[in-house]
Amino acid sequence: MVALFGALALAAPEFVADDPGDTAVARLAWDAAVECTGWEPPHRPTVPIERGYVPGGYLGRALHDGGLSLIELSVDSERADEVIVHEVAHAWVSDGPTALAEGRAELLADCMTRRRPGLAPLQWDDGRDVLAMPRLQSWTTGHEHEPLVLGDARTDAYIGAARFVRTAAEVVDPRLLWSPEGLDWSGLETLLSAAGERGEALLALLEADVQTQRHELSDHDRDGRPAVSERLHQTDPTRWDSDGDGWWDGARPPAGAVPVALDGSPICLGVGAGDTPARARIVTGGDLRGVPLPGVRPLGDVADDGSILLDPGQPLVARWALPTNDVSGGLWVSAAGELEASSACQTTAHATVWSLDGRHSSLVAVLTEAIDEAAETAAHVWGPATGRIAVALGGKTSTVRDGVVHLSERDLDDPEAAARLAVAVHRAWTMGEPDWRAATGMAHMLAAR
Numbered sequence: 104m105v106a107l108f109g110a111l112a113l114a115a116p117e118f119v120a121d122d123p124g125d126t127a128v129a130r131l132a133w134d135a136a137v138e139c140t141g142w143e144p145p146h147r148p149t150v151p152i153e154r155g156y157v158p159g160g161y162l163g164r165a166l167h168d169g170g171l172s173l174i175e176l177s178v179d180s181e182r183a184d185e186v187i188v189h190e191v192a193h194a195w196v197s198d199g200p201t202a203l204a205e206g207r208a209e210l211l212a213d214c215m216t217r218r219r220p221g222l223a224p225l226q227w228d229d230g231r232d233v234l235a236m237p238r239l240q241s242w243t244t245g246h247e248h249e250p251l252v253l254g255d256a257r258t259d260a261y262i263g264a265a266r267f268v269r270t271a272a273e274v275v276d277p278r279l280l281w282s283p284e285g286l287d288w289s290g291l292e293t294l295l296s297a298a299g300e301r302g303e304a305l306l307a308l309l310e311a312d313v314q315t316q317r318h319e320l321s322d323h324d325r326d327g328r329p330a331v332s333e334r335l336h337q338t339d340p341t342r343w344d345s346d347g348d349g350w351w352d353g354a355r356p357p358a359g360a361v362p363v364a365l366d367g368s369p370i371c372l373g374v375g376a377g378d379t380p381a382r383a384r385i386v387t388g389g390d391l392r393g394v395p396l397p398g399v400r401p402l403g404d405v406a407d408d409g410s411i412l413l414d415p416g417q418p419l420v421a422r423w424a425l426p427t428n429d430v431s432g433g434l435w436v437s438a439a440g441e442l443e444a445s446s447a448c449q450t451t452a453h454a455t456v457w458s459l460d461g462r463h464s465s466l467v468a469v470l471t472e473a474i475d476e477a478a479e480t481a482a483h484v485w486g487p488a489t490g491r492i493a494v495a496l497g498g499k500t501s502t503v504r505d506g507v508v509h510l511s512e513r514d515l516d517d518p519e520a521a522a523r524l525a526v527a528v529h530r531a532w533t534m535g536e537p538d539w540r541a542a543t544g545m546a547h548m549l550a551a552r
C-alpha cells in the first residue's frame with residue numbers, strides 16, 4: 104500500500120483536452136513547476152482542460168477537489184498558453200488570501216516559463232499604473248457580476264499582487280513562498296521580518312494605506328520593476344534604463360546578448376563571415392510582459408530551417424514587430440553563426456548604419472556620428488524621436504524602402520548633409536508625411552540650427 108501510494112503521489116496527472124496543444128502545455132508546465140518548487144501537489148489522476156464559458160469573466164480557473172481536478176479556459180482566450188501555465192501553478196498555490204495566492208501563482212508561473220523557453224509568454228503585465236487596486240489585504244474575489252469599474256479593480260489587483268510578490272521574492276527564497284504548508288499574511292510577515300532592511304521596507308508597504316500601495320506597486324517606467332523594487336535597488340522609478348547602459352533596470356541578459364529598444368528599432372548584429380553565403384540564427388529573450396515575444400524581421404533571406412542567409416560582408420540587421428506600447432520589461436537578442444564584427448555596420452542610440460557594398464564601409468563611422476548629432480538637434484526642434492533610424496549607404500538613388508533610408512553615392516559627398524537628410528526623412532516618414540521634398544525642407548531646417 105505504501106509503495107502504491109508513493110507511486111501515485113509521484114505521477115503527474117494525465118491532462119485531457121480537445122486541443123492537443125493545451126495538453127502539451129499543461130504537461131510541460133507541470134514538470135517545470137515540480138522543478139521550481141521541489142515538490143508535487145495532490146491532484147486527480149486525470150485533469151480535464153475544458154474550453155468554454157468561465158463565470159465571472161475570468162480567462163481561466165482551476166478547480167480543486169482532492170487536489171487539482173479541472174482547468175477551465177475561456178473559449179476565446181488569445182492567451183491560452185499563458186493562462187494554462189497560471190492555472191497549473193494553482194495546483195501548488197490554491198490556498199490563503201487572494202492577493203497572496205494570485206501573486207504566488209504568478210511568481211511560480213514565471214519560474215515555469217523561464218525553465219521551459221517557448222512554453223508560454225511570461226505572465227501578462229502591460230505596465231499600467233494600478234490606480235484601481237484595492238488594498239492588497241482586503242482583495243477578495245467573488246464579485247461574479249461586477250460592473251466594469253470592478254473589473255478594472257480586479258485587473259489592477261492581479262497585477263499589483265504579482266508585482267508585490269515578485270518583489271518579495273527578491274528578498275525571500277521563492278521556495279518558501281511556494282511551501283507545501285501554504286502561506287498567509289502573518290507567515291509572509293515572519294519571512295519578511297527575517298529578511299533585513301529590504302524585508303522591513305516590504306513590511307511597511309503591507310501596512311501602508313491603499314494610496315501608498317497603489318503608488319509603490321505602479322511601474323511608471325515600464326521596466327518590469329514597481330517603484331518599491333526600484334527603491335530597494337536604488338534605481339530611478341521614472342527611467343526604464345537608470346544607468347544609461349542600454350539595458351532596462353533589472354535585466355539579466357546572457358553573455359553576448361544585445362538589448363532591443365521597446366520600439367523594436369533595427370540593430371546590426373554583425374556581417375556575414377567567410378567567402379561563401381553565411382548562415383546565422385537570431386535568438387530573442389528577456390522579461391517582456393504584455394505580449395508574446397515579438398517576431399524578428401531580419402534584412403536578409405530566411406531559409407526553411409529559420410536560419411538567415413547572408414552574402415560575405417552583408418550586414419545582419421534585425422528589427423522586431425512590436426504590436427503595441429502596452430508592454431513592460433525588456434527584450435534582448437543574440438545572434439550566432441557565421442558572423443563577424445565589422446566597422447561596416449554600426450548601431451548607436453539613434454541609428455543603425457551600414458554599407459550596402461564594401462565601397463562605403465569607411466564612411467559608416469563618420470556618418471553614424473553625424474546622424475547622432477543631427478538626431479539630437481532634431482529632438483530639440485521636433486521632440487523625441489520614435490525609434491532608431493535604419494540607414495543603408497550606397498546605391499543609385501536615395502529613397503526609403505521597407506523602413507530603411509537609402510542614401511545614394513551622390514548624397515554621401517557631404518556626410519553632415521547626408522546625416523541631416525537621413526534624420527529628416529525618418530522624421531517625415533514616422534510623422535506620417537512620407538514625402539521626400541518635405542523631408543528635404545526639414546533637413547534644411549536642421550542645417551539652419
Ligand SMILES: [Zn+2]
Pocket residue numbers: 189193205208
Ligand atoms: Zn489565479
